[in-house]
Amino acid sequence: MTVGSYTPLTYRIAFAGLQGMGIDLARKLLDVVGSEERFFSMKEKELRTLTRGRSKIYTDDYRSDCLQRAVKEEEFVRNHGIGATYFTDEAYPHRLQEAPDAPAMIYTLGKCDLESAHVVSVVGTRHATQYGIRFCDTLIADLGQRLPDLVVVSGLAYGIDIAAHRAALKHNVPTVAVLPRGLNRIYPASHRSDAIGIVKQGGMLLTDYTSQDAVQKSNFLARNRIVAALSDCTVIVESAGSGGALVTASLAMSYNRDVMAVPGRCGDEYSTGCNKLIATNKAALITSADDLMAAMRWESHSRVPQQLDLFPELTKEEQAVVDVIRSQGEVHLNTLADILHQPVYKLMSVLVELDCKKVIATLPGCRYTVF
Numbered sequence: 001m002t003v004g005s006y007t008p009l010t011y012r013i014a015f016a017g018l019q020g021m022g023i024d025l026a027r028k029l030l031d032v033v034g035s036e037e038r039f040f041s042m043k044e045k046e047l048r049t050l051t052r053g054r055s056k057i058y059t060d061d062y063r064s065d066c067l068q069r070a071v072k073e074e075e076f077v078r079n080h081g082i083g084a085t086y087f088t089d090e091a092y093p094h095r096l097q098e099a100p101d102a103p104a105m106i107y108t109l110g111k112c113d114l115e116s117a118h119v120v121s122v123v124g125t126r127h128a129t130q131y132g133i134r135f136c137d138t139l140i141a142d143l144g145q146r147l148p149d150l151v152v153v154s155g156l157a158y159g160i161d162i163a164a165h166r167a168a169l170k171h172n173v174p175t176v177a178v179l180p181r182g183l184n185r186i187y188p189a190s191h192r193s194d195a196i197g198i199v200k201q202g203g204m205l206l207t208d209y210t211s212q213d214a215v216q217k218s219n220f221l222a223r224n225r226i227v228a229a230l231s232d233c234t235v236i237v238e239s240a241g242s243g244g245a246l247v248t249a250s251l252a253m254s255y256n257r258d259v260m261a262v263p264g265r266c267g268d269e270y271s272t273g274c275n276k277l278i279a280t281n282k283a284a285l286i287t288s289a290d291d292l293m294a295a296m297r298w299e300s301h302s303r304v305p306q307q308l309d310l311f312p313e314l315t316k317e318e319q320a321v322v323d324v325i326r327s328q329g330e331v332h333l334n335t336l337a338d339i340l341h342q343p344v345y346k347l348m349s350v351l352v353e354l355d356c357k358k359v360i361a362t363l364p365g366c367r368y369t370v371f
Contacts, residue, residue, distance in 0.1 A: 006067065007074065011036035012086045014070035016105030017210060018057045023087040024100040040067060073210045082183055083108040095119070099229035099255050103208030106226075109183055110204035112151060112174045114230065118143075118298060121153040121227050121252070123245045124160025124237035125270045130330060130369055132238040132270070133163040133361055135262055137371060139235070140167040142289035146300040151176060153230050155223060156191050156205075160237045160245070163361065165194055168203070170358045170371065175203040178226045180219040184211035193356050206230075224248040233258035233296055235286060239273030246273050249283060258295060260286040314359070321350050322359060326370045333366040 006014075015026065015036040032051050033039045039047070040063050047058050056062050077084050085091050087104045093114040096102045120143065124132060143150050152168040154161040156177040168175035177198055179187065183205060186192045195205055208226065209219065224244055228234055228251040236259070239245040249259045261283035264271020277283035284295050293300065314322065324339050325331050333351075337344050351368065354360045361369050 006037075006071070008037075009077075009084060010067065010070045010074050011040060013073050013077075013084065013105060013210070014063075014066040015039060016086065016103065016208075017066055017070065017073075019055070020057075021104050022101045023097065023104050026087060026104040039063075069210070069212055073212060076184070076211045077107065080183070081109070093230060095231065096226065096229050099225060101225055102229055103226070106206055106208050107183055107210070108204050108206045110199040110202075112176055112202060112204035113149070114151070114176070114204075116149045116151045116174075118147045118149055119151045119153060119231040120292070121231035121234040121248070122160065122164035122237060123154055123224075123227060123234065123248050125239050125243060125245060125273075126157060126159035126161075127240075127270055128159035128163055128238060128363065129270060131264070132160055132262070133363075133369065135237055136160060136163040137167040137170070139289055139292070140164065140173055141171045143292065144168075144171045144173040146289065146293065147298065148301055150174075153178065153227055155180070155227055155244075156186075156188075156195065157220075157244075158188065159363075162191055162194060164237075165198060166358060166361060166371075169194070169197050169201055172201065174201070176230065177203070177205050178223050178230070179205060179207040180209070180223045181207065181215045182209045182211035182213055183207060187215070190362070193352070197356070220244060221247055225251050228252035228257060229255050231257065233260060233292070235292070236261045236274050236277060236283065238262065238264065238270040239277075240270055241272040241276065243273065246277070249277060253282065259283040260292060260295060262286055314354075314357075318350055318354055318359075321347070321354065322370060325360060325368050330363065330367055330369045333368070336368065 044058055044060050085106050122136060140152055150173050152164055152173055152175040154164040156179060165175050165177060175198055177195060181187050186195045221244060224247050228248050234248055234252040234257060236245050236249055252259050261274040261277040263278060263285055264274055278285050286292055324336060333344060337347055355362055361371055363369060
Protein backbone atom coordinates (compact mmCIF):
# COMPACT_ATOMS: atom_id res chain seq x y z
CA MET A 1 0.00 0.00 0.00
CA THR A 2 1.43 3.38 -1.03
CA VAL A 3 1.21 6.10 1.64
CA GLY A 4 1.67 9.76 0.82
CA SER A 5 2.80 12.61 3.04
CA TYR A 6 0.44 12.77 5.99
CA THR A 7 0.64 14.43 9.40
CA PRO A 8 0.51 12.48 12.68
CA LEU A 9 -3.04 13.82 13.15
CA THR A 10 -4.07 12.42 9.76
CA TYR A 11 -2.96 8.95 10.79
CA ARG A 12 -4.69 9.23 14.15
CA ILE A 13 -7.98 10.37 12.62
CA ALA A 14 -7.80 7.56 10.08
CA PHE A 15 -6.89 4.94 12.69
CA ALA A 16 -9.64 6.07 15.08
CA GLY A 17 -12.12 5.93 12.21
CA LEU A 18 -11.53 2.25 11.42
CA GLN A 19 -14.69 0.18 11.68
CA GLY A 20 -15.27 -1.08 15.22
CA MET A 21 -12.35 0.86 16.63
CA GLY A 22 -12.36 1.63 20.36
CA ILE A 23 -9.51 2.24 22.76
CA ASP A 24 -9.31 -1.43 23.77
CA LEU A 25 -8.88 -2.63 20.17
CA ALA A 26 -6.62 0.35 19.39
CA ARG A 27 -4.22 -0.60 22.17
CA LYS A 28 -4.10 -4.23 21.05
CA LEU A 29 -3.45 -3.33 17.41
CA LEU A 30 -0.77 -0.78 18.23
CA ASP A 31 0.97 -3.29 20.52
CA VAL A 32 1.31 -5.58 17.50
CA VAL A 33 1.84 -3.09 14.67
CA GLY A 34 3.84 -0.43 16.49
CA SER A 35 2.29 2.80 15.22
CA GLU A 36 -0.65 4.24 13.31
CA GLU A 37 1.59 5.17 10.40
CA ARG A 38 2.94 1.62 10.12
CA PHE A 39 -0.62 0.24 10.15
CA PHE A 40 -1.35 2.23 6.98
CA SER A 41 2.03 1.74 5.30
CA MET A 42 2.26 -2.05 5.58
CA LYS A 43 1.20 -4.31 2.75
CA GLU A 44 -2.12 -6.07 3.27
CA LYS A 45 -0.68 -9.58 3.33
CA GLU A 46 2.01 -8.60 5.82
CA LEU A 47 -0.53 -6.82 8.03
CA ARG A 48 -2.94 -9.75 8.07
CA THR A 49 -0.15 -12.17 8.89
CA LEU A 50 1.10 -10.00 11.72
CA THR A 51 -2.32 -9.34 13.27
CA ARG A 52 -4.04 -12.57 12.21
CA GLY A 53 -6.92 -10.31 11.23
CA ARG A 54 -9.66 -11.08 8.71
CA SER A 55 -11.59 -7.82 8.86
CA LYS A 56 -11.91 -5.50 5.88
CA ILE A 57 -10.00 -2.83 7.83
CA TYR A 58 -6.78 -4.51 6.69
CA THR A 59 -7.48 -4.23 2.95
CA ASP A 60 -5.51 -1.74 0.89
CA ASP A 61 -8.60 -0.05 -0.55
CA TYR A 62 -10.25 0.39 2.84
CA ARG A 63 -7.15 1.85 4.48
CA SER A 64 -6.53 4.16 1.54
CA ASP A 65 -10.10 5.43 1.74
CA CYS A 66 -9.73 6.03 5.48
CA LEU A 67 -6.64 8.14 4.89
CA GLN A 68 -8.35 10.26 2.25
CA ARG A 69 -11.31 10.85 4.57
CA ALA A 70 -8.90 11.72 7.36
CA VAL A 71 -7.23 14.37 5.21
CA LYS A 72 -10.60 16.06 4.68
CA GLU A 73 -11.49 15.76 8.36
CA GLU A 74 -8.20 17.25 9.45
CA GLU A 75 -8.90 20.25 7.26
CA PHE A 76 -12.41 20.58 8.74
CA VAL A 77 -11.06 20.36 12.29
CA ARG A 78 -8.36 22.99 11.72
CA ASN A 79 -10.67 25.39 9.87
CA HIS A 80 -13.36 25.35 12.58
CA GLY A 81 -11.26 25.40 15.74
CA ILE A 82 -12.35 21.91 16.76
CA GLY A 83 -10.35 19.93 19.27
CA ALA A 84 -9.29 16.43 18.20
CA THR A 85 -8.18 14.48 21.27
CA TYR A 86 -6.65 11.05 20.81
CA PHE A 87 -6.84 8.36 23.51
CA THR A 88 -3.07 8.54 24.11
CA ASP A 89 -3.13 12.32 24.64
CA GLU A 90 -2.82 13.67 28.18
CA ALA A 91 -5.96 15.72 27.56
CA TYR A 92 -8.10 12.63 26.92
CA PRO A 93 -10.61 12.40 29.85
CA HIS A 94 -9.43 9.90 32.45
CA ARG A 95 -12.98 8.73 33.18
CA LEU A 96 -13.49 7.92 29.50
CA GLN A 97 -10.19 6.00 29.47
CA GLU A 98 -11.76 3.53 31.91
CA ALA A 99 -14.39 2.37 29.39
CA PRO A 100 -13.00 -0.34 27.08
CA ASP A 101 -15.36 0.64 24.28
CA ALA A 102 -14.60 4.35 24.51
CA PRO A 103 -13.73 6.05 21.20
CA ALA A 104 -10.10 6.34 20.18
CA MET A 105 -10.69 9.97 19.18
CA ILE A 106 -13.12 12.60 20.44
CA TYR A 107 -13.93 15.88 18.68
CA THR A 108 -14.85 18.87 20.82
CA LEU A 109 -15.99 22.45 20.50
CA GLY A 110 -15.76 24.67 23.55
CA LYS A 111 -13.67 24.83 26.70
CA CYS A 112 -14.87 22.72 29.61
CA ASP A 113 -12.94 20.89 32.31
CA LEU A 114 -13.74 17.23 31.67
CA GLU A 115 -11.49 16.37 34.61
CA SER A 116 -13.66 18.34 37.03
CA ALA A 117 -14.06 16.74 40.47
CA HIS A 118 -17.85 16.45 40.15
CA VAL A 119 -19.40 15.34 36.86
CA VAL A 120 -23.04 14.24 36.71
CA SER A 121 -24.94 12.83 33.73
CA VAL A 122 -28.66 13.57 33.61
CA VAL A 123 -30.75 11.67 31.05
CA GLY A 124 -34.29 10.49 30.47
CA THR A 125 -37.23 10.19 28.13
CA ARG A 126 -37.79 12.33 25.06
CA HIS A 127 -41.37 12.79 26.30
CA ALA A 128 -40.55 14.76 29.44
CA THR A 129 -43.34 15.93 31.71
CA GLN A 130 -43.39 19.13 33.75
CA TYR A 131 -42.53 16.97 36.77
CA GLY A 132 -39.31 15.82 35.10
CA ILE A 133 -38.37 19.24 33.75
CA ARG A 134 -38.85 20.89 37.13
CA PHE A 135 -36.86 18.17 38.86
CA CYS A 136 -33.94 18.76 36.47
CA ASP A 137 -34.06 22.48 37.17
CA THR A 138 -34.19 22.07 40.96
CA LEU A 139 -31.55 19.34 41.10
CA ILE A 140 -29.02 21.19 38.95
CA ALA A 141 -29.68 24.53 40.69
CA ASP A 142 -29.09 22.97 44.11
CA LEU A 143 -26.04 20.96 43.05
CA GLY A 144 -24.61 24.01 41.32
CA GLN A 145 -24.80 26.02 44.54
CA ARG A 146 -23.04 23.31 46.56
CA LEU A 147 -20.46 22.16 44.01
CA PRO A 148 -18.59 25.06 42.36
CA ASP A 149 -16.82 22.66 39.99
CA LEU A 150 -19.96 20.79 38.87
CA VAL A 151 -20.27 19.72 35.21
CA VAL A 152 -23.55 18.35 33.81
CA VAL A 153 -23.47 15.89 30.90
CA SER A 154 -26.36 14.90 28.62
CA GLY A 155 -27.19 14.19 24.99
CA LEU A 156 -28.92 17.36 23.66
CA ALA A 157 -31.95 15.23 22.73
CA TYR A 158 -35.58 16.21 23.20
CA GLY A 159 -37.13 15.90 26.64
CA ILE A 160 -35.04 15.39 29.76
CA ASP A 161 -31.70 15.82 27.97
CA ILE A 162 -32.41 19.34 26.77
CA ALA A 163 -34.11 20.17 30.08
CA ALA A 164 -30.86 19.27 31.87
CA HIS A 165 -28.77 21.41 29.52
CA ARG A 166 -31.14 24.36 29.85
CA ALA A 167 -31.19 24.08 33.62
CA ALA A 168 -27.38 24.10 33.62
CA LEU A 169 -27.30 27.18 31.38
CA LYS A 170 -29.91 28.92 33.53
CA HIS A 171 -27.91 28.32 36.71
CA ASN A 172 -24.45 29.00 35.22
CA VAL A 173 -23.27 25.40 35.44
CA PRO A 174 -20.94 24.17 32.63
CA THR A 175 -22.62 21.47 30.58
CA VAL A 176 -21.37 18.97 28.00
CA ALA A 177 -23.60 17.85 25.12
CA VAL A 178 -22.60 14.50 23.61
CA LEU A 179 -23.79 14.40 20.01
CA PRO A 180 -24.79 11.45 17.78
CA ARG A 181 -23.19 13.00 14.69
CA GLY A 182 -20.30 15.20 13.58
CA LEU A 183 -19.89 18.82 14.63
CA ASN A 184 -20.76 20.08 11.16
CA ARG A 185 -24.46 20.08 12.07
CA ILE A 186 -26.44 20.18 15.30
CA TYR A 187 -29.10 17.53 15.86
CA PRO A 188 -31.88 18.22 16.50
CA ALA A 189 -31.73 21.53 14.61
CA SER A 190 -34.23 23.11 17.02
CA HIS A 191 -31.59 22.88 19.75
CA ARG A 192 -28.99 24.85 17.82
CA SER A 193 -29.44 27.97 19.99
CA ASP A 194 -28.92 25.80 23.08
CA ALA A 195 -25.74 24.36 21.58
CA ILE A 196 -24.44 27.87 20.93
CA GLY A 197 -25.28 28.85 24.50
CA ILE A 198 -23.48 25.78 25.86
CA VAL A 199 -20.23 26.77 24.14
CA LYS A 200 -20.58 30.47 25.05
CA GLN A 201 -21.17 29.71 28.72
CA GLY A 202 -18.09 27.56 29.22
CA GLY A 203 -19.53 24.21 28.20
CA MET A 204 -18.68 21.84 25.37
CA LEU A 205 -20.07 19.95 22.41
CA LEU A 206 -18.46 16.51 22.12
CA THR A 207 -18.70 13.65 19.64
CA ASP A 208 -16.71 10.71 18.34
CA TYR A 209 -18.17 11.12 14.84
CA THR A 210 -16.51 13.01 12.02
CA SER A 211 -18.20 15.53 9.76
CA GLN A 212 -18.28 12.86 7.03
CA ASP A 213 -19.90 10.07 9.04
CA ALA A 214 -23.44 9.15 8.03
CA VAL A 215 -26.13 9.55 10.68
CA GLN A 216 -27.51 6.13 11.63
CA LYS A 217 -29.98 4.98 14.28
CA SER A 218 -27.20 3.10 16.04
CA ASN A 219 -25.40 6.42 16.65
CA PHE A 220 -27.99 7.48 19.21
CA LEU A 221 -27.43 4.46 21.42
CA ALA A 222 -23.67 4.42 20.84
CA ARG A 223 -23.27 7.98 22.14
CA ASN A 224 -24.82 6.85 25.44
CA ARG A 225 -21.59 5.02 26.33
CA ILE A 226 -19.80 8.38 26.33
CA VAL A 227 -22.53 10.04 28.39
CA ALA A 228 -22.23 7.27 30.97
CA ALA A 229 -18.44 7.02 31.01
CA LEU A 230 -17.70 10.76 31.23
CA SER A 231 -19.40 11.13 34.61
CA ASP A 232 -19.16 9.98 38.20
CA CYS A 233 -22.85 9.14 38.34
CA THR A 234 -25.86 8.96 36.03
CA VAL A 235 -29.28 10.25 37.05
CA ILE A 236 -32.32 8.87 35.21
CA VAL A 237 -35.09 11.43 35.65
CA GLU A 238 -37.95 9.87 33.64
CA SER A 239 -38.03 6.75 31.49
CA ALA A 240 -40.53 4.35 30.03
CA GLY A 241 -40.03 0.60 30.37
CA SER A 242 -37.42 0.65 27.61
CA GLY A 243 -35.36 3.24 25.81
CA GLY A 244 -32.04 5.04 25.58
CA ALA A 245 -32.02 6.21 29.20
CA LEU A 246 -32.12 2.62 30.46
CA VAL A 247 -29.32 1.71 28.05
CA THR A 248 -27.28 4.55 29.55
CA ALA A 249 -28.03 3.21 33.03
CA SER A 250 -26.82 -0.28 32.06
CA LEU A 251 -23.65 1.14 30.52
CA ALA A 252 -22.96 3.24 33.60
CA MET A 253 -23.27 0.15 35.79
CA SER A 254 -20.89 -1.75 33.53
CA TYR A 255 -18.34 1.06 34.01
CA ASN A 256 -18.80 0.85 37.80
CA ARG A 257 -20.53 4.22 37.90
CA ASP A 258 -23.28 5.06 40.37
CA VAL A 259 -26.80 5.09 38.93
CA MET A 260 -29.70 7.00 40.46
CA ALA A 261 -33.35 7.21 39.44
CA VAL A 262 -36.17 9.60 40.22
CA PRO A 263 -39.31 7.76 41.40
CA GLY A 264 -42.69 8.47 39.86
CA ARG A 265 -46.33 7.56 40.38
CA CYS A 266 -47.36 3.97 39.79
CA GLY A 267 -48.99 3.72 36.40
CA ASP A 268 -47.24 6.74 34.87
CA GLU A 269 -45.75 5.53 31.59
CA TYR A 270 -42.61 7.61 31.86
CA SER A 271 -41.88 6.58 35.43
CA THR A 272 -42.02 2.85 34.69
CA GLY A 273 -38.32 2.52 33.90
CA CYS A 274 -37.16 4.54 36.90
CA ASN A 275 -39.41 2.67 39.31
CA LYS A 276 -38.16 -0.66 37.96
CA LEU A 277 -34.51 0.38 38.34
CA ILE A 278 -35.19 1.29 41.96
CA ALA A 279 -37.26 -1.85 42.69
CA THR A 280 -34.54 -4.15 41.31
CA ASN A 281 -31.78 -2.33 43.22
CA LYS A 282 -30.10 -1.24 40.02
CA ALA A 283 -30.42 2.42 40.93
CA ALA A 284 -30.52 4.42 44.14
CA LEU A 285 -33.69 6.39 44.76
CA ILE A 286 -33.12 10.13 44.44
CA THR A 287 -35.59 12.88 45.27
CA SER A 288 -33.23 15.81 45.75
CA ALA A 289 -29.68 17.08 45.61
CA ASP A 290 -29.36 15.95 49.23
CA ASP A 291 -29.88 12.33 48.16
CA LEU A 292 -27.27 12.57 45.41
CA MET A 293 -24.72 14.30 47.62
CA ALA A 294 -25.19 11.67 50.33
CA ALA A 295 -24.98 8.74 47.90
CA MET A 296 -21.79 10.11 46.34
CA ARG A 297 -20.38 11.22 49.71
CA TRP A 298 -19.68 14.63 48.27
CA GLU A 299 -19.12 17.55 50.61
CA SER A 300 -20.90 20.82 49.98
CA HIS A 301 -18.77 23.81 48.96
CA SER A 302 -20.92 26.85 48.25
CA ARG A 303 -20.13 28.82 45.15
CA VAL A 304 -19.15 32.47 45.23
CA PRO A 305 -22.47 34.28 44.64
CA GLN A 306 -22.88 35.55 41.10
CA GLN A 307 -25.22 38.20 39.78
CA LEU A 308 -27.69 36.21 37.69
CA ASP A 309 -30.21 37.64 35.28
CA LEU A 310 -33.12 35.99 37.06
CA PHE A 311 -35.66 38.46 35.75
CA PRO A 312 -34.79 39.26 32.14
CA GLU A 313 -36.47 42.32 30.72
CA LEU A 314 -39.37 41.33 28.45
CA THR A 315 -41.14 43.27 25.75
CA LYS A 316 -44.89 43.78 26.02
CA GLU A 317 -45.39 41.12 23.34
CA GLU A 318 -43.10 38.63 25.14
CA GLN A 319 -44.82 39.26 28.47
CA ALA A 320 -48.23 38.57 26.92
CA VAL A 321 -46.99 35.21 25.63
CA VAL A 322 -45.46 34.30 29.00
CA ASP A 323 -48.68 35.22 30.83
CA VAL A 324 -50.75 32.91 28.64
CA ILE A 325 -48.30 30.00 28.92
CA ARG A 326 -48.11 30.43 32.69
CA SER A 327 -51.91 30.45 33.00
CA GLN A 328 -52.18 27.26 30.93
CA GLY A 329 -49.28 25.46 32.57
CA GLU A 330 -48.41 23.81 29.28
CA VAL A 331 -49.75 24.92 25.91
CA HIS A 332 -49.56 23.88 22.26
CA LEU A 333 -48.36 26.40 19.68
CA ASN A 334 -51.69 26.44 17.83
CA THR A 335 -53.64 26.95 21.06
CA LEU A 336 -51.34 29.81 21.99
CA ALA A 337 -51.91 31.41 18.59
CA ASP A 338 -55.69 31.14 19.01
CA ILE A 339 -55.68 32.68 22.49
CA LEU A 340 -53.46 35.59 21.46
CA HIS A 341 -55.09 36.02 18.03
CA GLN A 342 -51.63 35.94 16.46
CA PRO A 343 -50.42 34.08 13.37
CA VAL A 344 -48.07 31.20 14.13
CA TYR A 345 -45.18 32.64 12.10
CA LYS A 346 -45.16 35.81 14.26
CA LEU A 347 -45.36 33.86 17.50
CA MET A 348 -42.41 31.66 16.56
CA SER A 349 -39.93 34.57 16.64
CA VAL A 350 -41.20 35.57 20.11
CA LEU A 351 -41.01 32.00 21.38
CA VAL A 352 -37.43 31.56 20.11
CA GLU A 353 -36.40 34.76 21.90
CA LEU A 354 -38.05 33.65 25.14
CA ASP A 355 -36.37 30.27 24.82
CA CYS A 356 -32.96 31.95 24.41
CA LYS A 357 -33.66 34.07 27.51
CA LYS A 358 -34.43 30.81 29.38
CA VAL A 359 -37.90 32.07 30.32
CA ILE A 360 -39.79 29.21 28.67
CA ALA A 361 -39.03 25.57 27.91
CA THR A 362 -39.78 23.96 24.56
CA LEU A 363 -41.39 20.53 24.89
CA PRO A 364 -41.87 17.81 22.25
CA GLY A 365 -44.88 18.27 19.96
CA CYS A 366 -44.69 22.09 19.69
CA ARG A 367 -45.68 22.55 23.35
CA TYR A 368 -44.31 25.17 25.73
CA THR A 369 -44.10 25.74 29.48
CA VAL A 370 -42.62 28.40 31.76
CA PHE A 371 -39.54 27.62 33.85
